[in-house]
Amino acid sequence: MVNDKVLSIILGGGQGSRLYPLTESRSKPAVPIAGKYRLVDIPISNCINSSIKRMYVLTQFNSASLNRHIKNTYHFSFFSSAFVDVLAAEQTIASDKWFQGTADAVRQSLHHFLRHEFEYALILSGDQLYQMDFNEMLEAHVSSGAEISIATQPVNAKEATSFGILKTNEDNFISSFIEKPDASLLPDWTSPVSDEMKNAGRNYLASMGIYIFNKDLLVSLLKDPNTVDFGREIIPEAIKNHKTLSYQFEGYWTDIGNIDSFFDANLGLTDEIPKFNLYDNEKRIYTNARILPTSKISGTLLDRTVISEGSIIHAAKIERSVIGIRSRIGAESTVINCYMMGSDRYESLKEVEAKKIKIYMGIGERCFIKNAILDKNCRIGDDVRINGGKQLADIETDSYLVKDGIVVVKKNAVIPSGTIIQ
Incomplete structure (x- = not known):
């Protein structure tokens, strides 16, 4: 199975200043969400539901509560190779600096990853709310012969100016990328999307910050210490020379980057039919199994x-x-x-x-x-x-x-x- 060849890397983000004061004494992935979960439970649960059970969570700010949560929550069989480990920024002979960006965080932690046998690196964000079967994305990556795959979400013109927008051909391969384009440029940045998305006016493909890299290519791309961010540097350059697939995801997805979006995402759970379904038998969200009385x-x-x-x-x-x-x-x-x-x-x-x-x-x-x-x-x-x-x-x-x-x-x-x- 392809998922046996995958190592998942969950990016905990930086100081989380846009979620302050919720991040005053905890890292962003440790912020409580939906009453009983933590933000980090979302990508971890998506991985577990996709039978991907080797995960690293990268963080550097206020990581004590995150460490405690993961240690108390994710216990796998003694005879299994499954794990969820937190890697905080550390001083080494190779580097004595904090993580400078998403790519730099992976670069500085690479020596830990390379101790494992894997062919594909699944790179995820620690501050998004969504439910995705990563197996479908992995299968698309492997069957297309892609070297990199990027999960994309069709968005409308108003939303497009706030995202990195990717342009694809009929085979869903990415030809170009633009970061937060001005509205006047958008007519040139439409991509093929499903009829349902087209009818909704969602003709632009936004990067979701979810990537699959072939291992050898990832190691090669991270050799340049001057590139510190995937979205702004690694991806735009890699698209020019490497086969990069767009995997379109049309389900619910939201980036929880600030207080406003965090507030809306939580209150959205009270809707009669919430967009994020906590009551799905197959797509469960896992968290610390506390022994608490009924309310x-x-x-x-x-x-x-x-x-x-x-x-x-x-x-x-x-x-x-x-x-x-x-x-x-x-x-x-x-x-x-x-x-x-x-x-x-x-x-x-x-x-x-x-x-x-x-x-x-x-x-x-x-x-x-x-x-x-x-x-x-x-x-x-x-x-x-x-x-x-x-x-x-x-x-x-x-x-x-x-x-x-x-x-x-x-x-x-x-x-x-x-x-x-x-």
Whole structure:
């Protein structure tokens, strides 16, 4: 089988500044998503579902929680060659620098990869939401005789200006590439797409940042230490001299690069028929198998809400929200359009009875919280009003940040009772 000849390399990204403050104390792949998962669970689960079970995750910032999550989650048979290993940037005799870009990260880690027998390197991003069978892409790569394959998504003219756009011929081989083209250039950059995509006006092929390289070619392309990025340098040059296939993917895919897209992707899970299907028997998303009690909900009106296990909820109303593990929401509180990540632990009855805690983890009583992301372990007192929206200017304080109208309460932050943010 082809997937036995594949090594998967998951790029954890840089400092993750566009997802700040969610990346203040954790790497981008470790950011909690959908109430109970981490971003890194998405590419890893896609690999496992495609029977690709040798994976490296490359990171360099705040990698402790990512290491812990992967160590606690991905256990394979003792008799299997399967693994998921984190490789953080390290000083070696060959290099004493941080990863300078996606290609440089792979270059600096190459000596680890070459210890394994493989013919194809599958290079993935650690901050995208999608479900893909990589076997279909691998089969297309092998059967076409390609040296490089790039997963592409048909997009419309408005979206095309935000992506690297590839131009293909009738056989889906890529002839040229342009990074974030001006709208005036787009008429020359259409490619053959399916009738369904054509009817939807999606005539341009955007790179999804998912690549397959033949091993020997990858090693050769990485010899030049001055090339540090796949999308901006390696791919545009390689297209000129090497057979490069476009593998068109028409399913749901979104790049979670900033707070706005992260917020929308999470709230999208509350739709009646979400574009990202967590309820698929064959395309499961794997994560840490926590031993948590069932959630307990008392007197709460729920509408389009996803609630993770171990939560204790007495709210008056929760609407279009994702509620994470071990979340606590007090009586008479209203939560609308929110992603609450939950808590890492429960506060014990001893702690509560000793009255050492002034504000408990979670949301207090009689609160109104709208258009907000509440990071892990935050404490929101009673009678707090947070009303996010475009009326709010971007601002940052010690305990929260407002960006594009979304209020992000920081991890472990305390919002005193009676606070008003609106």
